[in-house]
Amino acid sequence: MKASALRFLVCPACREALELRARAEEGREVMTGSLVSPRCGREYPIVRGIPRFVDSQGYAASFGYEWNRFSRVQLDSVNGTRQSQQALEATTGWKDSDYQGRLVLDAGVGSGRFAEVVASKGGEVVGIDLTTAVEAAWDNIGRHERVHLLQADIFAMPFRDATFELAYSVGVLHHTPDTRAAFERVAAVVKPGGGLAVYLYARYGPQLSDGIRKVTTRLPVRLMLGLSALAVPLYYPYRLPGLGKLLNTLCPISLHPDWRWRWLDTFDWYTPQYQWKLQYPEVFRWFRDNGFQDIEIFDEPIRMRGLKANAHAVAAG
């Protein structure tokens, strides 16, 4: 971690400032040490360069496995595409200039595919994840001067309310026990006048894989890694006219043209403990009820953003 993170980090228990005790440093990175809360006495270790505000991956352990196993597949800088940049743009609608000099929260950073984009556009990005995915992210982007990574719980984030100018969460909140409650926690740390954007799974059309997931979410992740690899060759029959559509309704797999991405995305669909699906009206209400205006809906459900009203505007409204 960088000492500069102390200006926005607080103890998640008492919300007071933290003191840094560095034991080993490499350049500007504190690799080993701890963060101590003088107010309540709690201590949070810094391990492998990352502050750890949780001691368990909880319900999200499959993602820790996933993002360490497939740590670089979706990084634009590695695969030479702009797919992560385009997916982030499709969710947020934010322009490159919107990121410059802004403090940006990536809620559920995974291996860092979107945080890498934000940092490259001049944003100072704070990526949190409940899982050891943050270790893959650290290896990918942790030393970037505008990247901060934390292992933390979205329901007990180490920030005060109204900390970030921008916050986004792409494909994450529906994997928590309570999507709406997770949304509200992220919404709370956005400053008045700041922006929030989310991508969530949609509950439109048949959801036959919910039944399959009742089995697959209980299988060992290593077995699921093997089973998900079936998506690599199944791509070809799934691409056939007619038959392919039927197969993909009965048992959806990723049809991404890159075989590694296909494998990763299929694993990602069948292993998470929680996978809620939403509809536009309810997510629209979440934005509105949390003080957001100028709510915009983008293509491919559910991608939506809003602008947090400032206190004056709320009072006037």
Ligand SMILES: [Zn+2]
């Ligand atoms: Zn404390």
